[in-house]
Amino acid sequence: MNFIERNKTKLVILLTVIPLLLFYMFPKTMVYIFLDLTTFSIFIILSFPFIFYFIYKLYAEKKRAIDLKEYAEKHNYDFYENPNEDQISIFKKFKSIRTINNQDKFFNLLVPKDDNQTKPLIVTGKSEIGGGEHSTIYYTQIFLYKNNTELPKFYIQRKTGFDSYLGERRELTESQRIGITTYKFKKKEFPHSKYFFFSENPNIENHIPNEFIKLLNAGINRKKELINIESNGKNLILYKQWSRHSLEFMDFYSNLFRVLKESLIKGLEDEQ
Numbered sequence: 001m002n003f004i005e006r007n008k009t010k011l012v013i014l015l016t017v018i019p020l021l022l023f024y025m026f027p028k029t030m031v032y033i034f035l036d037l038t039t040f041s042i043f044i045i046l047s048f049p050f051i052f053y054f055i056y057k058l059y060a061e062k063k064r065a066i067d068l069k070e071y072a073e074k075h076n077y078d079f080y081e082n083p084n085e086d087q088i089s090i091f092k093k094f095k096s097i098r099t100i101n102n103q104d105k106f107f108n109l110l111v112p113k114d115d116n117q118t119k120p121l122i123v124t125g126k127s128e129i130g131g132g133e134h135s136t137i138y139y140t141q142i143f144l145y146k147n148n149t150e151l152p153k154f155y156i157q158r159k160t161g162f163d164s165y166l167g168e169r170r171e172l173t174e175s176q177r178i179g180i181t182t183y184k185f186k187k188k189e190f191p192h193s194k195y196f197f198f199s200e201n202p203n204i205e206n207h208i209p210n211e212f213i214k215l216l217n218a219g220i221n222r223k224k225e226l227i228n229i230e231s232n233g234k235n236l237i238l239y240k241q242w243s244r245h246s247l248e249f250m251d252f253y254s255n256l257f258r259v260l261k262e263s264l265i266k267g268l269e270d271e272q
Contacts, residue, residue, distance in 0.1 A: 064244075068108050071247050076113045083109040083123070091123060091144060094237050095178040096155050096230045100125035100140075120145050120254060124244060138242040143254065144235055145261045149268070151231045152207040154199040155180055156216075158226025158241065163196070171196055191217055194226060209267020215260055229260070236261055 065081050072079035080087060088106040091097065100106060105126040112119040120143040127138045155178060163170045175182050180198040185205050190197060190213055201207070216229075229238045238257040245253055 065108060067247060068110065071250065072110050075119075077110040077119075077122075078113055080109040080111070082107055087111070088123065090121070090235065091125070091142065091237070093232050093235075094230050095180065095232075096157065096228060097125060097127075097140070097142065097237070097239075098178070099127040099129070115146075117146050117148070118258065120238075120257065122250070122254075127242075139244045140239055140242055141244045141250070141253075142237055142239045143257050144237045145257070146235050147261075147265065149265065151233055151236065151264070151268070152199070152201060152204055153233045154183075154197065154201070154204055154208070154229075154231050156229040157196040157198070158228055159194055159196060174198075188213060207268060209263060209270070212260065212263045212267055215263050227257075231264075236264070 069079045069081075071077070083106060087109055091100075091106060106123050107126070108124045110122040112121070123142050123144070125140045125142055127140065129136050129138060157174060171182050174196060175198060178198065181200060183197050183199045183201075183204055184192065185197070185208075188205055188208065188210060190208070227238055227240050229236065238253075238260065240253065
């Protein structure tokens, strides 16, 4: 699938334009070939999975854009299937999604029409992990909450079973990738067994409210899914890595992320 994803335009040409061109240039020869039942059957069998995949991908992406546009109208958002550089620049200020670093890798952007900061900006990012023929493409739906007050800078990343197996080596690799050092809570019961925590602030623990940690744990336990959260000091992004959600689950995650964000803000305000 990775090969197909990267070369789909060439494959479409190969499977459609070239056969038509051959029919035009060598009509008698091509008719003779296709009259041969065995050759024709082999051609159909080999071509069908590719043709079906391309048709399905085109339909699925277009259907999702249509569904998101309807979702935007229902929930008072503006929808941009292909946002411009200015519209996605706010997402590029976060270190954890730096693998999504080109304008054409952000699409299906939803922007709240009412700027009351209770509703997130939502965008889909495309990441290519690895290189060459062995790379893998992932899609992540990112929820961004704007904020007027200053936030502590931190990044929380979910752990996979493989991450837990590698332990500190994996933690160090991720720290180097995002350019933020790791941090271990000393007083509060943060779920380090499920998450990496990164921050340059040696006193960051004092700025992470207990209620925020409790809600984070509740979200994990209820859905048995892990999420990533990053604060760049001004805004906050939350996302389930490498996942795009159905419209129903977009509402679920919007509400969950909103509650997490509000608990963080309230805890910071109570400190002052």
